[in-house]
Amino acid sequence: MISDRSHVTQMIIAAKVAKGIKWSQVAEAVGMSKEWTTAGCLGQMTFDKVQAETIGKLFDLSDEAVAWLQIVPYKGSLPTAVPTDPLIYRWYELVNVYGTTIKELIHEEFGDGIMSAIDFSMDIQREPDPKGDRVNVVLSGKFLPYKSY
Amino acid sequence: MISDRSHVTQMIIAAKVAKGIKWSQVAEAVGMSKEWTTAGCLGQMTFDKVQAETIGKLFDLSDEAVAWLQIVPYKGSLPTAVPTDPLIYRWYELVNVYGTTIKELIHEEFGDGIMSAIDFSMDIQREPDPKGDRVNVVLSGKFLPYKSY
Amino acid sequence: MISDRSHVTQMIIAAKVAKGIKWSQVAEAVGMSKEWTTAGCLGQMTFDKVQAETIGKLFDLSDEAVAWLQIVPYKGSLPTAVPTDPLIYRWYELVNVYGTTIKELIHEEFGDGIMSAIDFSMDIQREPDPKGDRVNVVLSGKFLPYKSY
Amino acid sequence: MISDRSHVTQMIIAAKVAKGIKWSQVAEAVGMSKEWTTAGCLGQMTFDKVQAETIGKLFDLSDEAVAWLQIVPYKGSLPTAVPTDPLIYRWYELVNVYGTTIKELIHEEFGDGIMSAIDFSMDIQREPDPKGDRVNVVLSGKFLPYKSY
Amino acid sequence: MISDRSHVTQMIIAAKVAKGIKWSQVAEAVGMSKEWTTAGCLGQMTFDKVQAETIGKLFDLSDEAVAWLQIVPYKGSLPTAVPTDPLIYRWYELVNVYGTTIKELIHEEFGDGIMSAIDFSMDIQREPDPKGDRVNVVLSGKFLPYKSY
Amino acid sequence: MISDRSHVTQMIIAAKVAKGIKWSQVAEAVGMSKEWTTAGCLGQMTFDKVQAETIGKLFDLSDEAVAWLQIVPYKGSLPTAVPTDPLIYRWYELVNVYGTTIKELIHEEFGDGIMSAIDFSMDIQREPDPKGDRVNVVLSGKFLPYKSY
Amino acid sequence: MISDRSHVTQMIIAAKVAKGIKWSQVAEAVGMSKEWTTAGCLGQMTFDKVQAETIGKLFDLSDEAVAWLQIVPYKGSLPTAVPTDPLIYRWYELVNVYGTTIKELIHEEFGDGIMSAIDFSMDIQREPDPKGDRVNVVLSGKFLPYKSY
Amino acid sequence: MISDRSHVTQMIIAAKVAKGIKWSQVAEAVGMSKEWTTAGCLGQMTFDKVQAETIGKLFDLSDEAVAWLQIVPYKGSLPTAVPTDPLIYRWYELVNVYGTTIKELIHEEFGDGIMSAIDFSMDIQREPDPKGDRVNVVLSGKFLPYKSY
Amino acid sequence: MISDRSHVTQMIIAAKVAKGIKWSQVAEAVGMSKEWTTAGCLGQMTFDKVQAETIGKLFDLSDEAVAWLQIVPYKGSLPTAVPTDPLIYRWYELVNVYGTTIKELIHEEFGDGIMSAIDFSMDIQREPDPKGDRVNVVLSGKFLPYKSY
């Protein structure tokens, strides 16, 4: 009996290591970007029936698990408020060091409002560089102005 | 007597509002990107002598304040571990929702290591869109592999 | 020298008590709802030039303070993550007790996404009731579906 | 042996996904609102004998589980003080951004006291809107004046 | 300029020590219980005009401070979530050790609901005892049943 | 193998729901007050041999569990520092709102010291009231003066 | 105007450094142990009139400050829940490492109850030792048995 | 398979209750003080081979558990940073109330440094007293001066 | 089914105690330093295929566990933000006491930037000393200057 999406996430992760599947292969099979697909497999997004069944086959999931993939999950992928993992911490550090800068510059350009984290996409690419390759990340979020009423 | 960079940040913010200066104007005067310049004015980066004096003139800062702009600051721009401001929170939410996804995809491409937040740059642009303009952010950080020894 | 919107909020609160002004009077003068106007006076919303000057006159604010009212503030009105004030705590309790219920019902109706807190309005009214009057609150937020990509 | 209402909540959630039941169907069977019924199924409210047995049949619960549904639960549905799930967080954000506003306006209308979270009801509806449908939530809580003595 | 009730509380406390006034004297002058009056002077309750002026005279408060006493305060009298003061901690300990007991017994007697902390009174008395005098505290709170709808 | 009193508490709670026993019946069987007996059953007090065996019979506990009832437990009945359950939170709120008042009044009557939470008793009763019944709680704790030396 | 005992503590500390007074000299003048006297000067104990005046003379305190020394303070001398100072942390570490041991041994000897921190005294002495002198601390607290009722 | 010393601690505690063994008996068998022996059994100290085998026999532990007793454990015996158990809390309260006093007096006698919690011993005794027996605790820790270099 | 690297870490630790293997032996077999090898075995580093198989043989791990050793782990080895173990706490204390010193001196020598914790190595050695042997630790981290752009 599965009572929590995180159980399905654990099944996927265990099967992924055991079978040596890559996230980019999963994304290709699902027909979506590798960023969105991975987030979904890690329990943060909701798949439709066809996508869920594709993933179920790739990872040998039960019907019950495939049903859970189609349910909106309780989101949040980190075990602590301040992440301990060095790679993820660097992102938290960006928010901490650049947070007020990002706020100032978006407000200077757009006025009061936010950059949506829902109508949002992300693209992660390797950028070759003779001094050492770089990780290039493009974030695109709709600007939502604060409503006055 | 100034004993803390945050005092200089407050002076700059107060002068900016009083004088109606834009961050992009400061960046142009300093000759650097608006992202790095704003982060520096908000107390997160270190200016060289010429840059500090330019900023000092723009904001009518004292010599002591200009000296402080050339000292490496104690970084971190947010008052709480989980930010309360909605715009900045959305970025924290991205780290929370997409954190493990980012980790998986960077490791899949690069192996064990991190995306540097030090050898790093950021570019924030308006992306016109008929369904509502978008905020487009490009993050570029050098990949640093974990050393084994 | 004002380096923080919270100083302006304190000036407004102090003047409000000293002069005995009501929030509904401020709202009427500004020409907006009492909910949005109060939130703005308490440092959570951004006023335009005319609105800010109206408020400045009502509360005898300096030009510098009026300029600050037109700057997007760092939002968040509570001093602790879990509020101690009994009235505000009851709202936190609603989120705590009903949070998963709200999530389930919105997802059942709309699918994956959120109820916007930005494209949002609130209306607070007294509802007469022989067993004791009630507070009636209507919240209206645009549904934003999660983007898949 | 069940020693905690949360086990019953997990059984209900697991059965709901496995059987594809909707909360509105549960509410109809129980004869109460969908908001209160869902909160009860998620472990926040107490059912009477008939209601509990109805729910037991819908979800194939054991007699012991049905007995637990009639016991007042230890309430609180969220795993962290500041919720990580984006939909629930938006409500927490409302409390954070609008908390002092709500407090001011209720006190302006009613004087010192609170809006009850116990003698309370909630109604969540879809509000069609050409610019994108909205979530409309009506909260109704009895005003309880502070007793002086 | 007073922008916060806590300033008035500090004035009252300072004047109380300087003048050697007792809380029971304040209560007598105000004509209310010593428990409610003290809570009000410590910034937790709202006084009416006559009460506020009486207190203003006793403690030589300014007109502005007297106006503040008539404004509903932001409540919560403790500087930390877990109190450090031994006397107050013992009460926190009671909640921690007896919390679930109190919950069980009130529910056994009354069903689901709460004991109001708003329609509430408290009486603190010395109970002479040959083995050492005791503090006797009577708490009386209206039972509020959870509404089902 | 039982290595923790909380396991015994879970057994008692599970058996209580399954068998429909009331705390007042347990108290009568044990021959102590319902407050102390319930606190003991919930893992906060230590029973003597006879009491433990009585409870063991009522709830069909193993000998090992009965032995654990006679061991002083690690106390503290709440899962979080600030309780989330509305009934228990109201008590935490009392400590938060009235904490400094209680402190002032006990010191005014008794001088420096505390009200014991160890040499302590509690009595919870229903107080009929035409405007709605009240919960009446009497707390009695020995006053312990601070020793000077 | 003094509204808080901590101001008096700061005055005493500042005067102590400026005048080069030792705590043992203060204790001798007051006629109490150096442990209790120091705790009182650091804002944790209440002095009687004669003691307070003696201390007032030693440290050149104002009459208002001397009055404050006779008021029961809000206790707790540390700025964080887990102390950062190495000397004080070692004591916190003792509680953390030996806490359950102390609990077991006191209960084994005395049964359920506590060692009082109110009817309590402490004596700190240098114990000469050829391998390096030792700090010898004797703690004496009355055992208080838990009341059953 | 045992992967954590805390499992061995749980086995010892369970066996101790089941067999009715006293800590003083364990200490006698091991030939060390009851304080050190109990701390070791509770997972805070490291036993040598002979000691571990003695304890293994007393509590019927497996060879694997006996091996674990000889491994340096991850120390810290309390489940929360601020302990909830009343007996242990009183010790935390001592650190909180007397922490700065202890610091001042040790520094006055010894200069800058700490009282070691490693080269440390503790002795807990009953001190008969006609007004109620007392718990007498002697702590002895080597003074370690801060090195300057 | 293994869904988390921490399970593999527990298997290694359990096997290490059961078999009496030393970390230096593991390091020798793997052909890397004892510091890096131990960190890897404790779930902080990623092994290549040959290294993982060597470790798998030493500790009798399953193929699935060996596969997990080659996956980049979620890092962070401590159960609490402030460590409770005395040995590890001393390192946290170094960061707390010397943190600003380290920052000042590295910035004085190198300018703005950090000492890498990724391109990093550590060497722990015993340093014989007649007054008591010392632990000698050499940390070497690449200096990474902050990029300005």
Next chain:
Amino acid sequence: MISDRSHVTQMIIAAKVAKGIKWSQVAEAVGMSKEWTTAGCLGQMTFDKVQAETIGKLFDLSDEAVAWLQIVPYKGSLPTAVPTDPLIYRWYELVNVYGTTIKELIHEEFGDGIMSAIDFSMDIQREPDPKGDRVNVVLSGKFLPYKSY
């Protein structure tokens, strides 16, 4: 009136920036290492009379400030439990990632005990490296074995 060492630290920092003094110059004047001297100037160590007067002259401190430099300070140099500054965070990350490794290796070599943070010294040097200079840090702390008794 100075009531806290941190005021003296602020004076030193302000004067250092205003006068452009280097920590290595201070160390040379004091005749101690740059690491210990800087820690002392930043409020973590205690200077003797001659050292304090030297520092007082360098930074134009008052006699009262110089007296404070000779008083043992309340230590801990960081404003938050988890540091936000990137350079200092990397050290916290080392403790988090390598903490259990350091513990294992020191125990493997020395048995149960700690590496002293009191009888301790630190040396920070630039290590030239063609691939980018490195920060080389040598930590030396006396091993202190846990006492058994």
